[in-house]
């Protein structure tokens with residue numbers, strides 16, 4: 193078992209280990225006393241992991257009610273958010289009670305936002321059950337729902353009190369969802385840590401997943417400690433994401449986020465080499481890592497369409513756009529680029 197202490201506007205532990213869901217109740221009681229809870233989960237995760245979660249809380253003397261929503265990104269909206277907040281009120285949760293987000297990034301993002309709003313803030317616990325949520329969304333306090341105008345446009349920075357990641361939950365995750373999480377793991381390697389990149393680039397990572405998750409959480413912990421509110425270094429985590437968002441949009445969201453990030457990293461690395469920003473061309477290494485982890489490396493969209501889609505993204509500021517490029521494997525930098533350079537970058541799709 194690994195325990196990583198996060199030091200942001202709130203301090204909390206991220207506990208990672210096999211079979212540790214049974215310890216959730218005791219850990220919550222030691223944080224909140226014998227209070228009450230709402231468990232928030234989705235329709236895929238509920239039949240798999242809800243019983244164990246409820247049992248653990250019950251055994252520790254926590255009375256929990258359950259809010260289940262239809263699985264998928266389509267549910268991450270204001271309607272489900274308000275239903276959840278109403279449910280918290282009907283369950284008569286007080287400020288000494290808490291919410292548990294049992295699921296992937298959709299569950300975690302929405303539960304965190306509801307927890308930040310209900311009674312002007314109640315505590316919440318993240319129990320990530322996807323690899324993406326374990327290595328990324330459950331840590332760092334970004335919460336959000338989508339608006340009609342775009343993804344994650346309504347949100348708050350609101351840190352959890354505990355993140356408990358039972359690696360057993362990943363055993364039921366479909367292979368494509370595991371691969372989506374691996375795109376984020378590869379991303380951490382390229383941005384911050386060549387050793388991590390080398391460790392995962394051959395694929396076949398499942399036997400070592402606890403230490404891989406722990407390393408990603410340490411890297412995220414460090415960047416959040418430096419820049420909790422996303423004004424500087426934290427933006428490095430957007431490596432691969434500018435083009436990824438375009439690819440998702442151009443595919444009408446048929447291409448999943450992790451796959452889009454995988455392709456986006458290849459484009460950014462190729463652009464970095466072609467435009468003379470990198471000390472080495474790490475494109476091939478990223479292509480190999482993606483392939484070995486069941487992730488794609490290319491897409492068929494026209495470069496101009498990708499660039500146009502990126503320009504409608506919320507991360508544009510005036511005439512420039514922030515773009516993350518690798519200098520070497522294990523070190524990325526944030527570049528403020530004029531929008532016309534984005535068209536040259538999009539040409540690097542192949």
Ligand SMILES: NC(=O)c1ccc[n+]([C@@H]2O[C@H](COP(=O)([O-])OP(=O)(O)OC[C@H]3O[C@@H](n4cnc5c(N)ncnc54)[C@H](O)[C@@H]3O)[C@@H](O)[C@H]2O)c1
Pocket residue numbers: 234235236237240263264265268295296297298299301321322323324325328329330331332333334335344361362363364365366369372
């Ligand atoms: N807050 C942040 O910092 C941050 C960072 C990255 C991504 N995100 C957000 O995270 C979301 C994506 O997260 P995600 O990929 O975890 O999506 P998700 O929560 O939709 O989970 C993906 C799918 O896996 C299923 N699932 C979850 N756990 C399972 C398990 N153990 N066994 C079987 N099926 C399981 C879900 O029901 C869903 O169908 C996006 O909304 C994105 O915006 C947030």
